[in-house]
Amino acid sequence: MAPRQKRLLLAVDGSERALQTVRYAGEEDAFKGMKIVLFHVFNSIPEAYYDLEKEPKSVKVVRHVRSWEAQQKKNIRKYMEDARQMLLDAGHAESAVEIKIQNRKKGVSRDIIIEAQKGYDAVLVRRRGFTALKNVTVGSVTNKLLEKLSFVPVLIAGRKPVNKKVLVAVDGSPCAIKAVQFVADMLGPLGNYQVKLVHVVRGGKAADAEALAENGFNETGPIFKPAVDILTAAGFAPENISTKVITGVLSRAGAIVNKAEKGGWGTIVVGRRGLSSVSDFFMGRVSNKVVHAGRKDTVWIVT
Numbered sequence: 179m180a181p182r183q184k185r186l187l188l189a190v191d192g193s194e195r196a197l198q199t200v201r202y203a204g205e206e207d208a209f210k211g212m213k214i215v216l217f218h219v220f221n222s223i224p225e226a227y228y229d230l231e232k233e234p235k236s237v238k239v240v241r242h243v244r245s246w247e248a249q250q251k252k253n254i255r256k257y258m259e260d261a262r263q264m265l266l267d268a269g270h271a272e273s274a275v276e277i278k279i280q281n282r283k284k285g286v287s288r289d290i291i292i293e294a295q296k297g298y299d300a301v302l303v304r305r306r307g308f309t310a311l312k313n314v315t316v317g318s319v320t321n322k323l324l325e326k327l328s329f330v331p332v333l334i335a336g337r338k339p340v341n342k343k344v345l346v347a348v349d350g351s352p353c354a355i356k357a358v359q360f361v362a363d364m365l366g367p368l369g370n371y372q373v374k375l376v377h378v379v380r381g382g383k384a385a386d387a388e389a390l391a392e393n394g395f396n397e398t399g400p401i402f403k404p405a406v407d408i409l410t411a412a413g414f415a416p417e418n419i420s421t422k423v424i425t426g427v428l429s430r431a432g433a434i435v436n437k438a439e440k441g442g443w444g445t446i447v448v449g450r451r452g453l454s455s456v457s458d459f460f461m462g463r464v465s466n467k468v469v470h471a472g473r474k475d476t477v478w479i480v481t
Contacts, residue, residue: 183274184212187298189290191319192218192257198335199304200261202476204268205340208364212299215276216261218254219289222247222281254279287322300331305473324469328450328481331360334469336476338444342371345443347434347464348405349377353449357480358405361447366412373409375421376437377401378430399423431467438475446472450481 186209190196200216203209258277265275283289294301303320324332346361348354358375365371402421409419427433438446448465469477 184299185297186212186214187217187290187294187301188214189217189219189301189303189323190258190261191286192254193304195304197261197264198337199302200264201268202335202340203302204265204270207342207368207370210269211274213274213276214265214270215278215293215298216258216265217278217290217293218258218280219282219286220251220254220279221286287319287326290319290323291326294327294330298330300333300478301327302333302335304335324466324479331478331480334477334479336472337474338476340476341442341444343374343441343443344371344445344447345374345376345434345438345441346405346447347378347430347449347468348375348401349449349464350401351449351451353451353480355404355408355449357447357449357478358408360478360480362408362412362414366409366414369413369415371414372418373414373420374437374441374443375402375405375419376434377421377423378427378433379423379425380427380430429467429471431464431471434464434468435472435475438472445476445478447478447480450479 186203188200188203190200203214258279262275262277266272278293280289280293284292290301301323303323305317305320320334344361344365346354346358348358361373365373401423406419406421410416422437424433424437434446434448437443446468448468450465465479469479
């Protein structure tokens, strides 16, 4: 029996920023072979508005609105076809790319969430779309998706060029192991990616770092063994897996982002919740801060 084809929900809003996400999907080899659904929630005019046609004074206005809506639908269809063609030009099979335009029902974010419940392996979005505001790192729609999409990995495309270097934060939590397994499933069969496993210990002095090393918190310590075993079992060559313990920092998220940027790691992967997760927070503190601190980074958040 053939394995089930993985499915990626790629949410687009008709903006140029969203087309950059489509380009990212075309350039990232991890998505080759997946079924990609280009999904757009169309803000159609409420049906109740058209009841105004019954009012003689409103007929012309309603006709104008109908004409405007028809043109917007035409524009978004062309946009979606252009997006699909970008993926085809990048090497995706025609049968692997689907366009889905849906009239808004419960709101853009909620409609995406409802669609994501239909058997997708990941959801890919941009940090900000049409309504991007200066100095705002994550748009309102994406922020709501991060809050509510707790049942599927959320992939946030950044502005950095795609490469085959992935940094994975590990802390010994079940969610961190799931993040490693997700990387293994997505990239292991490709055989040409490098992975850096990073464990960050906040605070402490040099003497504390030495004590941590003596207790196994070093580059060859047990904190990394389960992750390394998962990656090698998935097909990663041992020489393409490296580890790093970072100590004496004020911010774990800051250290992760800084390490990724200095080392040229194109993708940061974090578990949605770590060992210090609090049930009252929609995401773990570290994963949430990584999303906001890595303004240009591609971040995969695995639940």
